[in-house]
Amino acid sequence: xxxxxxxxxxxxxxxxxxxxxxxxxxxxxxxxxxxxxxxxxxxxxxxxxxxxxxxxxxxxxxxxxxxxxxxxxxxxxxxxxxxxxxxxxxxxxxxxxxxxxxxxxxxxxxxxxxxxxxxxxxxxxxxxxxxxxxxxxxxxxxxxxxxxxxxxxxxxxxxxxxxxxxxxxxxxxxxxxxxxxxxxxxxxxxxxxxxxxxxxxxxxxxxxxxxxxxxxxxxxxxxxxxxxxxxxxxxxxxxxxxxxxxxxxxxxxxxxxxxxxxxxxxxxxxxxxxxxxxxxxxxxxxxxxxxxxxxxxxxxxxxxxxxxxxxxxxxxxxxxxxxxxxxxxxxxxxxxxxxxxxxxxxxxxxxxxxxxxxxxxxxxxxxxxxxxxxxxxxxxxxxxxxxxxxxxxxxxxxxxxxxxxxxxxxxxxxxxxxxxxxxxxxxxxxxxxxxxxxxxxxxxxxxxxxxxxxxxxxxxxxxxxxxxx
DNA sequence: GGGTTACCGGGG
DNA sequence: CCCGGTAACC
Numbered sequence: 001x002x003x004x005x006x007x008x009x010x011x012x013x014x015x016x017x018x019x020x021x022x023x024x025x026x027x028x029x030x031x032x033x034x035x036x037x038x039x040x041x042x043x044x045x046x047x048x049x050x051x052x053x054x055x056x057x058x059x060x061x062x063x064x065x066x067x068x069x070x071x072x073x074x075x076x077x078x079x080x081x082x083x084x085x086x087x088x089x090x091x092x093x094x095x096x097x098x099x100x101x102x103x104x105x106x107x108x109x110x111x112x113x114x115x116x117x118x119x120x121x122x123x124x125x126x127x128x129x130x131x132x133x134x135x136x137x138x139x140x141x142x143x144x145x146x147x148x149x150x151x152x153x154x155x156x157x158x159x160x161x162x163x164x165x166x167x168x169x170x171x172x173x174x175x176x177x178x179x180x181x182x183x184x185x186x187x188x189x190x191x192x193x194x195x196x197x198x199x200x201x202x203x204x205x206x207x208x209x210x211x212x213x214x215x216x217x218x219x220x221x222x223x224x225x226x227x228x229x230x231x232x233x234x235x236x237x238x239x240x241x242x243x244x245x246x247x248x249x250x251x252x253x254x255x256x257x258x259x260x261x262x263x264x265x266x267x268x269x270x271x272x273x274x275x276x277x278x279x280x281x282x283x284x285x286x287x288x289x290x291x292x293x294x295x296x297x298x299x300x301x302x303x304x305x306x307x308x309x310x311x312x313x314x315x316x317x318x319x320x321x322x323x324x325x326x327x328x329x330x331x332x333x334x335x336x337x338x339x340x341x342x343x344x345x346x347x348x349x350x351x352x353x354x355x356x357x358x359x360x361x362x363x364x365x366x367x368x369x370x371x372x373x374x375x376x377x378x379x380x381x382x383x384x385x386x387x388x389x390x391x392x393x394x395x396x397x398x399x400x401x402x403x404x405x406x407x408x409x410x411x412x413x414x415x416x417x418x419x420x421x422x423x424x425x426x427x428x429x430x431x432x433x434x435x436x437x438x439x440x441x442x443x444x445x446x447x448x449x450x451x452x453x454x455x456x457x458x459x460x461x462x463x464x465x466x467x468x469x
Numbered sequence: 470g471g472g473t474t475a476c477c478g479g480g481g
Numbered sequence: 482c483c484c485g486g487t488a489a490c491c
Contacts, residue, residue, distance in 0.1 A: 028485070152486035158479060159485085246477025251487080299487045320485040347486080348472065375485085 003047045006064060009071040010093055012100070018110050020133025021065045025052055027376040028156045029137050029309055031147050031163040032225065038064070039183045047187075051180040055167075055222035060175060061096060072096060077175040103138055110135050117370045121362050123330045124370065127377055134373045136309060141277040142259075143225040144310035149251045149297040151305075156379075165243050166252075170226035170236070176219040228273040229265055231256035251297025258295060285313045300352055308368040317363075317371045319355045321347060322378055327355040331362065 005011060025033045034053040043049055048064035048071065055061075060075040074096040076087065101107070110133065118125040150162045230236075231253055240249030263272035280288040288311055292303040301320055307313035317323070324347055327333040333355050335345045345351075363370040376382060 148485085149487095153476080153484055154486085155479080155484055161479095241477085244478065246479095247475090247487090248477075297487065301486060305485085318485085322485065344483095346472075350471075379485095 002069065003044070003066055006048070006071055006073075009062075009064065009073045010097075012070045012072060012097065013068065014065075014070040014106070016065070016067050017114075017132045018106070019065075019070070019104055019135060021052055021063060021070075022050065023131065023134050023376055023382070024104075024137060027134065027372070027379060027382075028159075029372070030054075030139055031156070031160045032143070032167070034220065034222075036180050037182075038180060039187075041185065043183060043187065047183070053177075053220075053222070055174055055224050056099070057224045058174070059092075059096070060177065060222050061099070062180075063100075070100070072100060075175060075177060105135065105138050108135065113366050113369060114373075116366075117363055117373075120364060121370075124363075124374070128373075131373055131377050131382075134376050136314065136369045136372055138312070139310040140225070140274070141280065141306060141310040142228060142274045145255065145277070145292070145295070145298070145302075145306050146225075146231075146252055148302045148305045149255060149295075150245065150248050152248060152251075152297065152299075152302065154248075162243070162245055162248075166231075166240075167223040167225055169239070169243065170230045171223040173221045173223050176221045178219055227265075227271055228256045228259045228263075229271075232260035233257075248297060254296035255298070281312045285316060288313065300349065304356075308371075314366050314368050315360060315364075316368045317356050317359045318368070319347070319352050319359075320375075322375060323359075323371065324351065324355055326374060326378060327358060331355075331358055333358055 025035065032054060036051045036053070038047075038049055038051060046066050048066050050064065052063045053060055058076070062073040062075060064071040074092050076092065114128050114132075118128055146166070147159065147163055150166075151159050234253065234257070236256070237250050237253040240252060243249075245252065259273035259277070263276045265272050269275065280291060283291070285307060289303050289307055292298050292306055293300070298306075301318055304316050304318035308316040308318060319327075324333075328335060333351075335351075359371060360367040
C-alpha cells in the first residue's frame, strides 16, 4: 500500500493531518526550502510528489512525504570531520530526527488543535478540511528576524529571492548536490497502482528514463544562513542595495550590526548573538516584543511574526493587511469610527491591537497557530481552495505551484545556486561554518541586555511609542 | 500622540 | 497601482 523506501531515506510514520510539508514549507513561514518535483507526470497516491531541502549550518536536510510517512535523509559536506565523534550513520540519523521533531514541533497535536478551533470558531470550521496539516514551524530566531525584516511591503516570491541571495552572497557554500532523480515515466504516467515490479532501484530508474529525459547533471549548491557578523559591516548595506533589497538593505545591516556589537562572537562562542536571541524564548511575550522592536526595520507586525514563528509565543497573532481584511469580513472588526471615503483603510496601531485581541480571544491559547492556517488558506497560491472558494485560477508562478497539480519542469523554488558541473560560485568568506546542528541551547547568564548605546536608546525610544494599549 | 507619507523594486 | 510595513514627520 505504501511506496518503496526512497534510496538513502529513513521513514517516520506521520499522518498528513499532523503535517503537510507542501503547505507548510510554502506558506511564508520559512523562505529557504528548495522544492523539487519528483515527477513530470502523475504519481500513485502513496508516492511523495516532491523533495524538500534545507541547508543547516552543518548539513543538508532532505525530506519527502507520503500520506502517512515522512521520509528524511541527511547529507553531510564532503570529508566532514566537524562532529568530534565519528560520523556514525546512526548518530547522524538520530540527530536529524531530533531536529525534525523540534523544527516541526511534533509533540503538539495538530488534530486536537483543529478540533478545538472548530469548536470555538464557526468560520474556521468551514474550511478546516481543505487545509489539513498546517502547523507552526520552530525556526531559528536570527534567520526568522532577518527574513521578516525583508518582508515589509513585499511579497513571498521576492522575499524568497532576497533570502536566497543573502545566503549566496554572505555565506560560504556548505555542499553541492544534484537534484533528486525523477520517477520514471512508466510509473509516473500510471494512474493506477505501481507496476508489479516496482522500479525502486535508482539504477533502474536511471536507465529507464535516460533515453527520453535529458538527465540534469548540474549541481545545486547550498549555503547556510549567514551569521550576524557576516552582515554587520556598513559596506553590507550598499551591497544589499545593489542586490535589490531596496530600503530594507539598511534595516538588515543595521540590525546585524546592533546584534553583533552587543554580542560579539568570541573563541568560546562563535555566534553569541544568535544564541542570545534564542534566550528570548524564555522571556515573557511582552518583554521579548519590546526587545525585538528595538531593532531597525522591526515594527509591531514583524516583531509578532518572530515571536510566533521562532520564539515559541504560540498565542501571538500577527496582523498584516490580509489578516486585517479577513478580520473585517469574517470576524466583525470594524474599520474605524471615522471611515474615510477613500477605498483603502490604513492599518493603524489601534486597528492592529483591535484585530490582534479579537482573534486571540476567538482562537485561544494557540491563536497564532490558527492564524497561520487562516493565512495560508487565504494565500493566492492556494486560493482555488481558499476562503473565497472557487473562482479565479491563480496565476501560476514557479514559486507558487499548487500542491498536487501537474508541475512544470525541474524548477525548484527557492533556487539554491545552480552550477553546471565543475565550477561553483564562490561567496563572501565568513567565519567557519563549523558548529553543530541547530538545536536548543542552554541559557547563559546574559539575559540582561548589554545592548550598547544605539540599541539601548532605540529600545527606550520605541518603548514610549509602543506602550499604547 | 495617533494619523499620514515616502520608500526600493517587482509584478499585474 | 498594489504589496505580508516601518521610520519619520506633523
